[in-house]
Amino acid sequence: MVVHTFEAAGVIRRRRLAVAGASALLLALSACGGSVGGGDSAEGGDEQGPVKIGMLAPITGPAAPEGIALQRGFDLAIEHINDAGGVFGQPVEVVFIDDQADPATATQAAQRLVQQEDVDYIFGTITDDTTIAAANVAEQAGVPMSQAIATALDFCSPHFWPFGETPTQLLTDLVPRMVEEFGPNVALVGNDYVFPRTYHEVSRQLIEEAGGTVVAEEYAPLGTSDWQPVINRLGSAAPDWILSAVVGGDAVSFVQQADQFGLLENRGLTGVSVDQQFYPALGALLDGRNQVVRYSDQLPGDVNEQFVADYRAAYGTEDPIPGVAGNAYDGMRFIAEAFEQAGSTDADAVSAEIAELEFEGLGGEMTFDPDNHVALAPMYLTRIDGGAYAIEEELGVISDDQVKDCG
């Protein structure tokens, strides 16, 4: 009896192996098939099927605040696109997967999107490492992709079109103004991963160009709750203002504790930590401070007014609308327009359109730099006032000359 079950188990195991082998082979085949199939459908001409978008966002896990905002802006864009007749006269289809801000999950999710769901475009995600993980899969499958949050991505491909603001765009006007208003001595602080470090590489250069000095530079791991040692070191460097790239719940802990330790007394504070999504928790600590943004719910114009009204109605929130939601809304509408102009779902045709498209976004005309794929749209200097990121000045389009191999 025992031997019998043993054998049976062995058989099952062998069968499982065979199945696994076969499915691996199938997966490999379907991966090849995917790109070929994409080419086929391009020949279809006027008989286009519905456009299918794969959406990745970390709506759970450490990047959930940003992930949910991304999803909200994206969902509203899809709703508005479909209300207006969709793309190719058919509603746009969406397949959503939560990547939990985890690169391994993002890789699997992207594989599912390109292999099983056969999507025409991937939209997402939040953290740069998960975006790169998904973008690698998309690139191999020849599926175009975009993300929508402020980014220091060291990645490009012919079909990768990030809508996020670059550190250069966020800081070019902000830094000289802060030096002028508060003084030359600047303390840099951030969480310890790629984005804050790249952000501060750019800021250091801009500070020096503006005649300022970096008097302290501190990084703490994501998930740091006790900021005493960092605050002590920043304080003893006696900066005139603080540029913070501390993100997530940490941003709230850091700013709150900095205030309690008196670090913010008569000092300037700006950077990623004063972004819209932190206002509900930090409130008065942010009022009166300046921030450069591409999107604010205070932007003038009917399109934005409609977006703000729909956003507030759909999600029942009076909090400032995060920039990533505005970027996602613009980004998805931009992509839909590119599909429509291309007249097909062929990746090359869509990317060619994206490179040339001039799209009227929430804050003004949006285009892409065709060489390094940096999204170009007007930036705005805002002053935070009772939860409103009020526009003080339009800064115009800020170019970013970073060199990237997108060919």
Added chain:
Amino acid sequence: MESLVTLGLSTLSLFGFYALLALGMGLVFGQLGVVNVAHGEFVMVGAYAMYAFDAVPFPLRVLVAVVLGVALSLLTERAILRKLYVRGMLATLLAMWGLAIVLRQLAEAVFGATPRSVASPVQGSVEVLGVQYPAYRLVVALVSLAVVAVALIVVYRTSLGLKLRASIDNRDMAAVLGIPPRLMIAGTFAVGTTLAVLAGALQSPVLGLTPGLGVAFLAPAFFAVLVVRPGSLAGPVMGALVVALLSSLLRRYLTETVADLFFFAALVVLIAVRPAGLSWRLPRWSSTRSKQPA
């Protein structure tokens, strides 16, 4: 001198927080043999309770959080743990792990993922030996340590504490002597986890509230319990002091990321070298020594 005072103050404020966490975790581990991996989530519950009942005055709100903590922990013990004790440590560990996920998701569903904050009831700072320090942190550290002291007095100087210690030492024998084991187990779990809820409530004005905020507190609490003799109740408090001192010292002289690395490395080494935990009583050192064969 000034930097020494700063170091002392930051150690004190960490110690107060970790001592509450470690005492609670040690109680649960000693009495139930349960590694409460949801301990950090109970901290999160305490912090969010302070956010949710914003209209209630601060001290009263702490009380509300404590009551909520007692209710939640009794429910947890009754609904989840009671059936699992017989299945051993792994079963209870996995159950608590699951509970941690449920609590995080619940917080996200109720409060959303946007970070929240709680206003501090005590503003301003006080001067301690020439160093300005936030008044609230000092108050919280002192309140926390007072709670820990009261808890330890109850454990070592009252008949309730005697029953508790008896029950931990030998539950069957204690039961024979008329100490109700079920009540002791449920009560200890309730007290242990409520201490974590209390810690979260007290710390809430210095934290950015997110559903995942508790995750970071599991490791220091766990290490504080591990570095001392298993089953000891006062031990985790000493462990918390070691952990707080180590953390402040490392972060005083190293960058945060490197300090984190050394912190965990040091604790792993400590536990590897003395798997039975450090003993803090001199007689114990000498008695172990004398037992060694010549």
